[in-house]
Amino acid sequence: MDLRSLTPELSVSSQIRPEELTALAAEGFRVVINNRPDAEVGPDENGETMRAAAEALGMEYRAIPFVPGQVTPDMVEAQAEALALPGRKIAYCRSGNRSTVLWALSRAGEEPTAELLETAAKAGYDLSGVRPLIESIATHGR
Template sequence: MNYRAITGDYGVSGQISPEEVGALKEAGFTTVINNRPDAEVPPDLGSDRMRAAVEAAGLTYVENPFSHAAFSPDLVERQGAAIAAAEGPVFAYCASGNRSTILWAMSQVKAGAITPAEAVEAAAAQGYDLRGLMPQLEALTPG
């Protein structure tokens, strides 16, 4: 299974299938965050099916659907809370990994764990261009 390691503890990819969950466990992930709304996927990849597969593998499942049409600060809060509560590496997915990377960057900048520049650099190293979000990231910087 292919994924992009944004950090040593946070990886992202596009849509996964229930059959790929075992590979996530083998890779050491302990939490799986679904950032894809059910309206974007066929029923066999919906949140209920994914939750069942993730939990059957002994991993923690978090649903935090992010639609470009319905972004809210609550999404950042939920992503950050899931990352903070994780007992090991976190894997997040959406259609391409971009939305999962955006939520990671915003939540970690807001928590003071990284600077906006560090977030943009980490994302760019894995092929995600967040430079256009620099004003939003800077606005989230604590202090």
């Protein structure tokens, strides 16, 4: 796990394991957002395993699998809904990049594009390649 804070309420990470959820819950995380498709992981880290582990700890779990290059408006909307849930959130994928992309797209139009890109960069993610999409959503909506 490589936990990186984007906001006080949201951190992103590379793949997390079910046993790591206990420590995350103890740190105050209440929502787990899985942006990694099951085809990329084995049965020990698939969506159902992660859902069961999160729910056993009283955490909310949302699966919004993001195949690289295949972002959809429904995914952006689902991410926005998950991010609106109460409590601290952890979103994860293979490296944290896709989770950061979905965060930025869900915030497009609500925060300046430059600030979204800067926040991502401070966490170690270069979103310059999705800047046109962020700006398009900011202009035209999801």
